């Protein structure tokens with residue numbers, strides 16, 4: 001279902017039309033219902049994620065409280081220490097130049113996105129990053145070890161997308177990768193504590209360890225997957241793609257420095273994410289009986305011990321308050337619904353704390369791709385995009401190398 005955003009939109013439209021479906025299935029499908037559920041963390045609990053956190057307890061699955069506040073404060077400190085735009089730009093520039101001079105087809109994830117995102121996030125881990133990727137404190141920077149580490153954390157995060165629907169073999173792999181991640185972080189915890197001195201001084205080992213593990217799997221894989229989905233959506237919109245390519249081409253060398261162009265690309269990234277978000281649904285536990293407004297005359301009653309499925313993708317297309325919601329319209333005026341423009345990152349106090357940083361990383365990645373000639377999905381084995389459970393594993397693309405690229409490449 002994660003591969004078919006259109007199916008979720010159809011389910012959401014049905015649920016909005018027949019609210020009894022929401023009541024029966026425990027679905028929140030209207031934008032207003034989704035916002036309502038997501039802003040009541042005590043009645044609709046994030047502990048629904050816990051069963052899928054194979055690497056251990058972490059912020060995203062905690063209820064509000066002392067531990068939650070401490071972890072969240074650390075997270076904000078780490079995020080504010082990053083300069084994702086500069087670091088993602090730098091890597092995107094180097095990688096896209098390398099791809100342009102190789103002039104062969106390439107794997108969007110393996111040869112590009114993995115590294116643009118990693119380069120932007122890695123500084124948060126300081127010297128612990130190479131130790132974690134090498135699995136040893138006697139580390140040598142090595143791209144192949146980094147690649148293996150990035151694959152492992154991807155499977156840990158993948159469990160969050162699939163949940164109990166994951167086949168046993170996939171769950172087993174996620175468990176093994178989670179064990180490996182914990183071992184990696186264990187050997188790097190002292191280095192992490194040094195790296196986080198400003199944010200985690202005098203904090204116990206458990207605190208640094210828990211957040212080190214969590215930071216590793218929550219940050220990188222989701223952003224890479226989201227960026228791949230953004231590119232997939234863009235390739236399916238040739239007019240938008242052509243317009244952005246032409247603007248990039250006209251800017252030449254200034255493509256990396258023109259703030260107006262960056263803003264334009266950023267706006268498209270947000271709209272492309274809306275159509276193809278990485279989390280199509282979210283779920284919440286219901287610790288005690290409660291209700292939410294599902295539309296219709298009666299509320300949806302949620303018995304204690306049940307769970308609610310939040311159709312966050314579908315809610316973005318709810319025409320109430322945003323009549324043009326179904327259209328691709330990056331510059332729309334969201335009016336009174338402006339706060340729900342970023343629903344793909346959750347909503348309310350539990351919204352993704354790295355929302356803006358993620359958009360910046362994907363914007364940098366996309367600008368790099370816009371400096372290449374037009375990309376199309378390559379099809380060497382008959383399967384254009386290769387999946388691994390809910391994750392995109394491979395996305396081979398080829399550029400029209402005969403056509404002159406935009407600025408930035410000799």
Ligand code: HEM
Nearest residue numbers: 059060218219222223226279282344345346350352354358
């Ligand atoms: C495009 C990339 C990303 C997307 C689409 C995304 C999406 C989300 C969503 C939907 C949630 C809310 C989950 C819920 O309410 O159940 C969330 C929470 C969270 N995200 Fe992200 N995320 C992204 C990148 C990142 C990055 C790069 C980091 C870290 C550097 C991060 C850290 C977190 C954390 C810690 C939470 C839990 C917040 C809380 O419960 O208070 N995310 N993310």
